[in-house]
Amino acid sequence: MTTTIQPAIKPASDQAPATALLTIRTVAKSFGKSAVLRDISIQVAEGEFLTILGESGSGKTTLLRIIAGFERADIGELWMGNERLDHLPPYRRPVNTVFQHYALFPHLSVAENVGYGLRVGKVAASEITARVDQALAMVKMSSFAGAKPAKISGGQQQRVALARALVNRPRLLLLDEPLSALDANLRRQMQVELKSLQREVGISFVFVTHDQEEAMVMSDRIALLRSGELEQVASPRDIYSRPATSYTAQFIGHTNLLRCEVKNGIASCHSLSWPVGAGDGPALFSLRPEKIRIAGSSSRAGETVIRFQGVIRNRAFHGATELLQVEWADGLVFSARIPASTNLQGNLALEFDAADAIPVRESREQR
């Protein structure tokens, strides 16, 4: 890990996937006077699981609806290969959606719901039957083929909605918070199932969620959206270990933000200082709580180790680990995640590797 400050990352454009299936180019959208999306450019690769992550009101659902064709972007373009998508009505786009509340047709049976897209697509009746059976088997809903949607549970409706979309063999599947209506256990189970299903069918998924854990578990890449702008686009590992901005660092997992001053290659925050490769001026660093350890508990050769003394203000037990709130300088508190232990005194010597303090850009003020 290096200590050089990353150049301000322009999201997406510099990490174009090898084979882009969908290209979103400088899309913007306003409702009335409020801008919902600004200058969104991103590509979705063939077979990729891309998650659009954001808080409510970040514009993530609007972006999905623009891809599906339910909303029109004010400016910008959508391309799928050489085909321009944004001029096509939703029913001409090779894209299918799994809706947040499933949107199953209440007057049709489960099998009729799944076969709907094939029937309007004028697929031969015998082929429809075969493909519907196959799709229902894939989501383990074969025994409910004749049931009406009102008669099956939320999780089952979710599977049917998935089968209804996938049976059409879309090139891209859009999922609008499809798990948000399920309870926690079922939700975790569906996360795993959905991910393995995606690998199995090899279709690109664009998945919208507000749950950062869900995004981390399922995605190949995460596009973090904030107030209608892309904050960062990266793999879960990269976005966690190398957040580009203070917002990203705080939204994805927990972090400690260190406000430092860099002078002559040395960053200093109060009593702490370490060498960095950045230019002079104010700088912000993200330090994950689990990167802080009890002094002397482990050491890696060739690392600059920063030690400090602190007073434990709060301890929260999490099973294997515990989260400490440690005051290390007048009113400044670090969160530190350490292995659970019993013999902790009020005064504690802690340390972290200087390389784990990741320089981040200050996020813009929320507009």
Added chain:
Amino acid sequence: MFSRAYRAAVTIPPVVWVALFLLTPYALMFAYSFWSVSPAQAVVHDWNLNNYRELTVKGVYSQTLFRSMWIAARVTFLALLLGYPLAYYLSFRAGRRKDLLYQLVIIPLWVSYLVRAYAWKTILGSDGVLNTLLQFLHLTQHPLESLLYSPFAVVLTLTHIYTPFAFLPIYASLEHIPRHLVEASHDLGASPFHTFWRVIFPLSMPGVLAGATFAFVLSLGDFLAPLLLGGPSGIMISNIVVSLFGAAYNWPLGAAISLGMLLLVVGLLFMSERLEKRWSFS
């Protein structure tokens, strides 16, 4: 909970009201339908089935009933034909003008029935607006006498009057269709045309059925439109009931017809309710 006195105070008045003004008249009518009229035009309380026999024997009653049902069926068809597109437009396409247009559909209901019926009289009459216009355009040489005082005039007027009644339940059922179902249909590749026939129309069937029931039942029992615009050929069953209770002074026969109508309408309402339940998926 509420005291006994309070419960009595809120339940007894409506029960008395219904008993006095609904059940008693029906019971009287039921009784009358089994009585008869003496040559001196006095009601005789001898129980018999003569009235019902007369209804089945004399062709004029069944003919008039069938004509009434035929008129009501045409009115229903036309009211749905006008009301459905209107409701669809308001619910799915009108956008911001929706509320205004909705009020415009409702406002005619505030205008007196008589005014609306007379309006058609002035339009369809031999010196009326339509005939004057046709002659002015030299499409006809003489006024068309058949416009007014015909089943056509009755159907036209009843359609005008009862279309809002067909429109309202259709509009309500269209408004209840979740819009994401329409989006899901488009998403699955269905054009707006297919989406309408496969999703919107089936889901609006309960409203269509309720609207049809309203239009049919209300126009079947109508007597003002045929009285004002129907002429001899446009007479409906209610006109016969009115004259039996009035000029003819044969209350027992009038009561028998009324009871028959009542059974017919209740049967229709029952059927439509059954169907509505079957077609609703909420």
